Amino acid sequence: MIPSLLSKDTIVALATASGHGAIAIIRLSGPQAISIVQGVFKGKNLQQQPSHTLHFGTIRDEERILDEVVVSLFKAPASYTKEDVVEVSCHGSPYITEQLLKLFLQKGARLAEPGEFTKRAFLNGQFDLAQAEAVADLIASDSALTHQVAMKQMRGGFSQEIKALRAQLIHFASMIELELDFSEEDVEFADRTALRKLISQLQRLITDLLQSFEMGNVLKNGVPTVIAGKPNAGKSTLLNALLNEEKAIVSEIPGTTRDVIEDEALLGGIRFRFIDTAGLRETLDTVEAIGVARTKEQLKKAALVLYLFDLSSTTPTQLQEELAALEMPQVPYLLLANKKDLATPAQIREFSGMENVVFLSAGTKEGMEDLKHTLLEQVHDNEAMTGDRTIVTNLRHYQSLQQTSDTLAEVQQGLDNGLTGDWLAADIRRCLFFLGQITGEITTDDLLDNIFTKFCIGK
Structure with missing residues (x-):
């Protein structure tokens, strides 16, 4: 608990999304939460009821009934904020919620600031700051993996690792501080060999966490997947097939796509960010040349590359020459043998022995399910995505870990x-x-x- 930052105000906010809905929930937290609601509630005496109970009644402004409601009662310290919390479930009319909020404000509450409920939970010791930030990540999660990572962090997985690191350092710091008290006697309470060993262990753990940040960014922002290939290989058709919509213009004229086209799709609980690019070829067209240059830039930033080629008009030798000319960095890639419906059996056999080849026809959508399955396999093969490894997704955490690593290096040098x-x-x-x-x-x-103002109001 940090007393100087705590407020004795009772706060109120709409906890559900604004707009019309079947139900809306108005949340109050603070020392007067129960008495404020009791003052306008016609039903049981809330102050005499036990915590974690529901009560039906009406909310009235003087004698005027505003709504029939269900009041949820959470008494301190057994609540989200560790203060008295009351949640009023009313009908989801914007007019009703506005009238109830105005009434609670008139009775002594004030509007909550963004994230103030969670901020109070942190200040009252409900959870630590990393867990509080994970609440926002959980609300923003839009895939199975982002949900899994946020849930683990909210339940303290990441915090436990940091606290364990900190506890070991505190032990050595206290031993060295003790030495300073006996400086004239020239004694060592802190074993320097053990300290070296600890620093090496901590550096390995922190390095692993720092390296996980790249994967964390992928989880939060989607797996950047670049679709590349020669003009007319079918890249835009493939993008449309993956998105199930006509996102990109498809034409038989080579060089139709001259800029980067990007959109997202959820596959098996994982968000992919598919990036359609200009066809790779030498060109004198100024605009198309800019598009080709942007394609090469996207290849450098990709987490996965889908290299598309026309199965009906490409030989294995030509494909190898195309890949060699790419000068592609060490990025995982799949070879997509497109236009299978136009290829002969002999042409198909020529590529059957190659690794990482998926046969499909983006135009007819033949082989699309195989491609989606292979995409998921590529992601799940990464241990960070499927194991119990802690993944850093927060830039603030990454920066603090980097500063810790740099300072540990100074301790080692010392x-x-x-x-x-x-x-x-x-x-x-x-x-x-x-x-x-x-x-x-x-x-x-x-x-x-800076942290809590990024939360939505009511959380």
Whole structure:
């Protein structure tokens, strides 16, 4: 709990989406939450009811009935914010919700700021800052994997790893601080060999977390999947087939696509960001040349490349020459043998022995299910996506981990150079500071405002 940041106000907000709906929920939290609702509620005396109970009645402004409601009662500390919380479920009319909110404001509540309910939960010790941020990620999750990662972090998986790292450093920091108290006696309470070993272990763990950030970005923003190939290979047709809509213009004229076209699709709970690109060829057309240059830039940023070629007019030798000319970085790729419906059995056999080849016809959608299955296999083959590994998805966490890693390197260098305990202790305290920023053991008002103002009002 951080008393200086806590507010004794009772806050109120609409907790469900605005607009018409069957049900709307208005949430209040704070010391007067129960008494404010009780003052306008016709039904049981809420202040005499146990926590975690539901009560039917009416909300009245003087004698005028505004709505029939169900009141959910959560008494401190057994609530989301660890304060008294009341949730009023009413009919989902914007007029009704507006009237109820105005009534609660008149009775002494104030409108909640964005994320203030979760901010109070953090300040009251319900969970740490990393878990609080995971609440926002959970609300924003739009695939099975982003949901899985956010749920794990909200339940403390990432926090436990950070706290374990911090606890080990605190032990050594306290031993070195103890040495300073006995500096005249020239004693060592902190085993320098054990400290070196600990730093190496911590660096390995932090490096693993830092490397997971790239995967975390993929999970949050979608797997960037570039569709590349020669003009008229069928790239735009494939994009339309993957999206099940006419997103890109399809024409028999080579070079129709001159810019990057991008859209997203969910496949098996994973969000893919498909990027259709200009056909790869030498051209004197200025605009098309710009498109080809952008294609090459997209290939460098891709997590997966789908290289499309016309099965009916391409030989294995020509395909190898095309791939060699790409100068593609070390990015996983699939070879898509398109226009299977126009190819002869002999042409199909020529490519049957090659690895990573998927046969399809984007125009007729033959083989599209095989392609989707292969795409999912490519993603699931990555251990970070399927294992129990902690994945960093938050830029703030990444920056703090990077600062911790840099400072640990300074501690290691200090040990190598025989620095005295006071200098080592200072560097270790900096490590503790950076790790503490992740979980909220070290915070500032500005940091909290920056985090919680990004939440929706009512959460």
